[in-house]
Structure formats: structure tokens, C-alpha cells
Amino acid sequence: MSDISVSVETAEPFPASDEQAGLLGWVASVDHKKIGILYLLNALVFFGVGGIEALLMRVQLAWPHSAFLSPGAYNQIFTMHGTTMIFLVVVPMLLGLATYLVPLMIGASDMAFPRLNALSFWLLIFGALLLYFSFVAGGAPDAGWFSYAPLSEKPYATSSGLDYWALGLLAIGAGTVASGINLIVTILALRAPGLTIRRLPLFVWMVLVNSFLIILALPALNASLVMLLVDRELNGHFFTASAGGSPILWQHYFWSFGHPEVYIMVLPAFGIISEVIPVFSRKPIFGYAFVATSTVAIALLSFGVWAHHMFTVGLGHTWDIAFGAASMLIAVPTGVKIFNWIATMWGGAIRFSVAMMFASAFLVLFTIGGLSGVTFAIVPIDWQVTDTYYVVAHMHYVLFGGTAFATFAGVYYWFPKLSGRMLSETWGQAHFWLTFIGFNLTFLVQHVLGIVGMPRRVFTYPDLPGWGVMNMISTLGAFILAASVLVFLWNVWRSLKSGEIAGDNPWNAWTLEWATTSPPPVYNFTQVPPVRSRRPLWDLAHPDKPDWAA
């Protein structure tokens, strides 16, 4: 059989040219840059929606015994706030940055599977529409973003909200798995000559590890969603005790997805920080191998810690101790990262652009979230503070103080590449300080609220000493945070219209995306510079002392 004929696909991908203008040019595009921007726009829109939901909750909680929202409305809104922020904001925002940047950072002209890329995005939109359609189809889901059985089962969640929730997340989940596969293949197969795995920019490294997390964790969620749908629509009983099922099973399934999901929402943020801090400190990342390896360690450990969400279930001390120990271990590779970022700044010539301000604040705020995270691994402390406002505070320090601050750092850093124009530093500083103050005002006090006994997911609370005051402070902070978002939107708007022209490489950065024009052409590069180290553009700028000779 030696006469195998190799057929080369010559058909041009649809659309034949990407020059289509207007809305169709966006809807029909398979260009990773347009799809990346669509992801970011989707995240921005739902950040607004989820933010308004948060404000409604904060208004309701500003006073004890408030009747601003009915309990039913409150429960729908907090469920939708969590689901929206996780599935429609944080993950899409990180996938958007990855989709836009990864091909550019590895010197490729697009993702490995451009049409699959578009499918992933449009599945996200489809899922988002399904989820929000529930509001007009008889009521939004109201069992929390975790939808514990049997509360999520038909007898207790009687509206169709939970069905839309499960179907919407299934669509989004399928798209996310496809993105993970696409990113892995792109990174492994399409790197420019010379760009070995050990020379990958750390953002790409973290996206690669993250993509493996996605393809291993999301299927657990998708499978459990199908089981929940079977229970609800076909009278199955996977999760109902009265018919021989187990409500605890749902928790195992959900958290075996849910805890890796936390790292899915954090690892790319680590990647952003690992790009921004070196460039603005004018030094290479300190301990590249340790930063990359610690990411792998976090990813592996993240699959062995899910039951720390279940210490109150009564699994027995042996299990609690085992999962507590594994959860504590995650602090080690995370701490390694923090210290490496600090060491990168040490001895640098730090330029406090707005991107660097957000990155520095990230170090402090994420440390708070990380430290309070360790307290949950200490089983007796978890037995007291879990399911209180202490958890709400902790997880917002991780996801807002961590991921959102890192993303803002990334947006200020890469906006010139995406748009060709600089964001205003003046408006950016106003944005930063309002965000920093509003965020801490909202969430710092919630640690205390949890410690003085306020459970989470309550639509109101008794008038105990201090509870009302602390909730009022938190609500005021939330409005400052909302104002900061308006400042950010204004900055984006005015900068797109009349921002300073960026040029190819406004920050004197070192990775490949800065070697092409801003914004890049459809095909990304006319010529990819030679890659002989982790910082190809440093080598070009400093032929006297290139990294590869160091």
C-alpha cells in the first residue's frame, strides 16, 4: 500500500475573506481576534448584569428586616449572580484573553480549529440566552449556583428555572470543553520555530495547564447536569434519598468539577500577572521554571481537594483530615508564585502604570484570599465559618481581588494591542482607586460578619448588634464599586474614540504579540522574529546582551 494519495484541503474556510464589514463580519468571523473580542464583550455585558444583581442584593441587605425584595426574588437573584459571574463573566473573560492572545504570543496566525473556536463562543451565547430566558419562562433558577439536591429536585424547585439552568450550563460547558481542546492543540502544534515549551510566555503556560483542567473538570459538571435533568424530567432518582438515591452524591460530583473550576478561574489570572509584573519592573520573571511547575502542581492538587466543600456533611474525620491536608498543600505552590512575583519586582525599575497598579494590588488582595482559604482547610475552623459571610468575603478576595484585578491589569496592558490606542492613565487611576476602595469596603467587613454569625444566602437577618452597620458599609462599598465600573466604561469608550495611538510596542515588552502591528492584521504576522529565548523582543533590542547568551 505505497500509493496513498494525500489530498490537501483547498477549500477556503467560511467566510472566504474576513473583510466582511458590519455585524456579519463579527457574527460570521472565525478569526481568533474577533472571537476573542466577542468573548470579552460578552463578559463585559454580563459583568454589568451580574453587577446589577449584586447591587439589588446589597440594597436588600443594607438594613435588617428589609422588604425591598421578596425572598423568592432574592433567591433567584443570588443564584443568577453566582451563575452569571462564574459561567458568563470570569471564564469567558479569561477564555477571551486566551483566544485573542495565545496565537499572537506563540507566533501563529490563528487557533488550530478556527471554526470550532467560533462554535465554542456561540454555544456560550446560546447557553446564556437559555439561562436568562428562564426569567420569562416562569422564574429563574433559585437553588444557588451549586444547586444542591434535593432542593434542586422537582418537588422543591417547581418552576422550570432549574431546567433552564441545567440546559444553559450544558451548552456553555460543551463550548468550554471545545475551547480547552482548541487551546491545547494550538499551543502544542502551532508554536513559531524556536519557541520550545520551556520558552513559552507564562501566560501561555498557564492557559495550557488551565485547558487541561477544563477538559478534565467540565465533563463532571456536564454529566451531573444530565443526571439532574433525568431526575427532574424523567422521574429518575440519582439524588433523592427517599427513592434510594443520594443527595451527597450530587455534592461529590458537583465539587469534583467545582473545585478545579476555582483554579480554572484563577490560573489564567496568574498568567496575566506573570506577564505584567516583569514588563513594568523591567526584569525577567524570577524563577520561570518554579512559576510554571507550581502551576502544574496546583492543577494536579486541585483534583484531590473537592471534599473540603463538604466538611459539614459528616463524611467522618478520616476523610475530613485527608482532604484538609491536600487543601493545605495547595498553599505551597501558590505561595511560591507570590514570592516569585515579589522577587521579580525586587531590584527592578518599576513603572506604576495602571496595569502595574492593578497587578500590585492583586498581590496584596489575593494574599488575603489565599490566607483565608487556608483557614478552610483547617477542619475545625471550616466547621465554624463555612456557609457564612466569611466565605463570601474569602471567595470575592480570590475572584475579584484576585482574578478581576489581574484581568484589569491585563486589559490596561493589552488594550493598546487590541485597539491600537492607549487607555487613559488618568481615568485609569481614578478607576483603580475607586475599585480598590469600593472592593475593600464591600468585602473586608464581610469576614467579620461571618465570624459574628451571619449565614450566607439569607434574604434578610435579625437586628443583632453590629450586623446592620456592617451590612450598610458593605452596601456603600458596592455602590463605589459600581461607580468604578462606569469610570472604566467611560475610559474604554473615550480611548477607542480618541486615545493616544499606541504603536506596535508601547510598553517595550518582550513577547511576540508586540512584534506585530496594533491591532494586528488578519494573518497576525508578516514575519515572526527569531525566537532564541523567552524574550525574543528583548534579544532584538539588546543584541549586545541577549537572554540566550545569559
Add this chain to the structure above:
Amino acid sequence: MHLPSPFNPSSPHALATAHLFTIVLWLMAAIFVLVTGLVLYIAWRYRRRPEQSEPRQVFGNTTLEIAWTVVPTLLLVLIFGLTVNTMSTVDPPVAQEQADLRVIGHQWWWEVRYLKSGAVTANEIHLPVGRQMLVQLEAADVIHDFWVPELARKIDMIPGHPNHLWLRADHAGIYLGACAEFCGMEHAWMRFRVIAQSPAEFEAWERDQLENASSPDLPEARQGARLFQEKTCVSCHAIAGTPATARIGPDLTHVASRQMLAAERVDNTPATLAQWLAGPQALKPGSLMPNLQLTPDEVQLLVAYLETLR
């Protein structure tokens, strides 16, 4: 009223957690100060000066890497030891002991049954000071969670998966508790209280609770008693000594002796009881107590009767 905080411990179990939590918080504070101090110092010391050229390019240092891997690991080993050591004090193992009381979580109230004496109440748990009681926790519908921060760890109440907890209060007083697992519409008003009394007071209370309801003397209350049996009240509630024996809602045999109404939603007074009977959905929307469309007169008669149930 003292706050329901783990830092106000009133039992050996809660005290052990408070000690551990205090140590850990100081440790965390030290690490936070170290990291924040470094970031602030670096931000000041290494900010870029005008016309400064590129700084020295440093790629890493293996000794440092090993140091900041090993030191936190050792710290965690220490914390882990403290954790394991504390767990058995906080949550002592249960061997073959018989439970003293069974608490069953319902949407959105607590059924409390003293297994040895047979006393039944709702939404408040009476304890003799200093005596350790073994509580068996169950759920009637969805998952709830039993949490009295000053006395014990929190623990879930799961359908088909009974849990156990040692409950003890070392000082007389009222300890607030709450459901800590989201359980639906009125999760916020699924609260309760533990009333710790001297052993004599507790025994007196328990004796009172064991008595059947006596038939009321006043004509208004007698009419109310009749009304209670005629209306749908009896399909959900029990009053010992009468034909009402249903166990869907709280047992009302001694309802007037309780401090709070509707799982801590309001104080238990004739006025709030009337408000509750006239419009349960206005007071606690979503509550499984339906609006019985009672006339104001009927409400007054029922209140007159229920207030005799001490």
C-alpha cells in the same frame, strides 16, 4: 444579647476551635504583614527614577526558591498537627451512646424531640448547664444545617444520612442558632435558640412539656379549642390530649411557653400570634403554613386558646 460567634465559646468544643482560630489568625496576620510590607517597600524603593536605564537582569535563585517552598510547608505541617489534635476535642467520637435528643430540620423550622423523656418542642432547645447531650440530626425534606456557633461545630442535616453532635453549654443563657445550608425560600428565617438552664430549671421545664394540654376554662378559649379541631389546623399540628396528632407542622401542646414564633421570625406574644394566624404569608412569605382565611373573630378565639397552651 451576645453575638452568635465562635469567638464567644461556651463549651469545651467551641473553646478548642476558638483557641485554634486565634493562633491561626495571628499567623495569617503575620504573613499578610510580611507580603504587604514587601510590596509597599518595593513599590517605594524600586520605583523607576527618571532617565533610569534597564536594571540588572536577574533570572532566579534556587536557594531562595527552596526556602520559600520549605518554610511554608513546615508551617503547614505544624498547622496540620494542631488541626488533627483539635478535631477530636471539637467533635468527640460517638460510640454506642443513645442520642438524648433528635432534631429534625423542616422547611423552615426545627422539630425537637427528647428521646429519653418524650418531650417535644420546636425551634428552641433546652439544655441543663454543664451536661453533654448527644443530638441526632435528621432532615424531613431538603438539606439543612445545625449551627450554634458558641456551643458546637456546624453539621448538616441530610435526608437519609443521620448525623450526630455533642451539645453542651457551660453557662446559663440563650445561644442563637441558625440553619447554615441554603434550604429554599425562607432559609433566612430558619433560626432557633438554645436555652441553657440550671439542671433544676431544666427538669421543671421538661416535666411541664410532658403534660397534656388541659382543657381551657374561659369560654373564649373553649370556643377557640373547638375551632382548632374544626378548621384545617389539625391536618398539620398536634396538641397532646386532644384528637390533633399530625406531625407536619410544629407540635403546639406548649406553644405559648416558647419565646419566639415562626423560627425566630417574631417574639411570641398574643399580638404576633394573631398576626401570624391572620396572614402567615405576610409575616413569612413562602412558609408552608397556608392562609386559612380566618375572620378577625376566629383569630381572636384561636389566640385565646393557644395562649392557654403553656
